[in-house]
Amino acid sequence: MKEWEKQLNNFVNTLEELEKFINITDDEREAILTLNTKWGTTPYFASLMDADDPNCPIRRQVIPSLGENKNVYGLDNYLVWKENRDTEESRPDCIARQYKDRVAFTVIDVCGIYCRHCFRKELVVDQDLSLRFDVDEGIKWIKEHDEVRDVLVTGGDPFLLSDEKIAYIISELRKIEHVEMIRFGTRTPIVMPQRITEDLMNVLKGYHRVPIWINTQCNHPKEITEETAKAVYKLMECGINVGNQAVLLKGINDDIDTFKRLHQKLLSIRIKPYYVFYCEPAPGIDHFRTPVEKGAELIRDALRGHTTGLAQPMYVVATNIGKIPLMPNYYFVDKDDENYTLMNHRGERTQLPNIKE
Numbered sequence: 001m002k003e004w005e006k007q008l009n010n011f012v013n014t015l016e017e018l019e020k021f022i023n024i025t026d027d028e029r030e031a032i033l034t035l036n037t038k039w040g041t042t043p044y045f046a047s048l049m050d051a052d053d054p055n056c057p058i059r060r061q062v063i064p065s066l067g068e069n070k071n072v073y074g075l076d077n078y079l080v081w082k083e084n085r086d087t088e089e090s091r092p093d094c095i096a097r098q099y100k101d102r103v104a105f106t107v108i109d110v111c112g113i114y115c116r117h118c119f120r121k122e123l124v125v126d127q128d129l130s131l132r133f134d135v136d137e138g139i140k141w142i143k144e145h146d147e148v149r150d151v152l153v154t155g156g157d158p159f160l161l162s163d164e165k166i167a168y169i170i171s172e173l174r175k176i177e178h179v180e181m182i183r184f185g186t187r188t189p190i191v192m193p194q195r196i197t198e199d200l201m202n203v204l205k206g207y208h209r210v211p212i213w214i215n216t217q218c219n220h221p222k223e224i225t226e227e228t229a230k231a232v233y234k235l236m237e238c239g240i241n242v243g244n245q246a247v248l249l250k251g252i253n254d255d256i257d258t259f260k261r262l263h264q265k266l267l268s269i270r271i272k273p274y275y276v277f278y279c280e281p282a283p284g285i286d287h288f289r290t291p292v293e294k295g296a297e298l299i300r301d302a303l304r305g306h307t308t309g310l311a312q313p314m315y316v317v318a319t320n321i322g323k324i325p326l327m328p329n330y331y332f333v334d335k336d337d338e339n340y341t342l343m344n345h346r347g348e349r350t351q352l353p354n355i356k357e
């Protein structure tokens with residue numbers, strides 16, 4: 001058995017297993033025993049948890065919380081609304097669509113961590129929503145839609161599929177002439193870096209007209225280890241760029257210092273910050289949500305001008321009508337007939353001539 005298969009076989013999803021890693025609090029125990037929810041992660045990721053700090057950023061992403069019982073702002077049937085599953089266009093369950101030229105193609109509903117903040121919680125974690133994920137049905141639909149040039153393969157976590165299944169998806173998509181790029185969304189580089197094996201590299205590598213891109217999800221600098229750094233390097237050896245899609249999480253990464261260190265550390269292991277997402281209004285995750293402005297303020301106060309330009313993600317709110325970027329508009333101070341007045345991260349001002357159309 002390969003190391004990654006052992007990681008999945010020894011999944012930490014019982015109190016007994018969890019106790020080997022941390023001192024479980026009464027609240028955590030109660031949440032685990034009373035919430036009817038799927039939870040757990042790999043022993044590798046569990047070993048990064050702080051044994052004695054219930055506020056450990058990894059622990060909070062892994063272990064159910066009683067906060068999940070409270071739901072003031074979350075929307076019922078969130079995913080059906082968010083992924084436009086109720087529209088007149090007929091699509092297989094595995095295809096979610098918000099844009100003309102690209103779709104999200106869900107191929108699996110299992111993960112290497114059942115993130116407590118997951119926006120697909122109803123499907124992946126709580127399993128109140130059941131959908132059919134038929135890869136061949138999805139491929140057939142994509143074949144019939146020649147306006148789709150970018151396919152985002154997602155889940156769950158598509159890298160929990162076998163090498164053969166991943167190879168099959170890639171080769172079928174590459175046969176479609178109008179498909180110009182394939183993207184995988186996978187948390188494995190963070191929660192199970194052992195997944196990036198020589199065999200998987202053989203599936204991914206090699207020049208082809210249709211490139212593969214990967215986005216992972218890392219929310220806190222503590223999630224980044226030497227193993228992750230090496231896994232990312234191996235993916236790059238396969239000609240794949242790795243980006244990050246972080247989720248803004250209250251008490252985990254919503255302070256200036258953590259937010260800056262996260263983005264700097266990602267670059268130090270060759271991951272390009274792509275998006276920071278506002279924590280979506282899925283049900284039962286109110287306790288992770290910040291005010292909407294928070295992400296834009298953090299980019300202003302922690303990143304833009306304060307550190308390397310490459311470390312800048314775009315802050316977006318993912319909605320049913322697509323992702324909407326939010327920028328703090330403080331950079332723009334004023335405009336008159338002659339000049340624009342702009343401001344930088346230190347509050348200094350400068351002017352630019354107002355050139356009319």
Ligand SMILES: *Cc1c(COP(=O)(O)O)cnc(C)c1O
Nearest residue numbers: 096097098099102103104152323
């Ligand atoms: C996020 C998403 C995409 C990809 O959006 P990009 O901004 O291109 O990364 C495509 N389709 C759906 C349904 C999505 O949710």
Ligand code: SF4
Nearest residue numbers: 111114115118156187
């Ligand atoms: S890995 Fe992704 S799909 Fe799976 S639980 Fe976490 S956020 Fe949700």
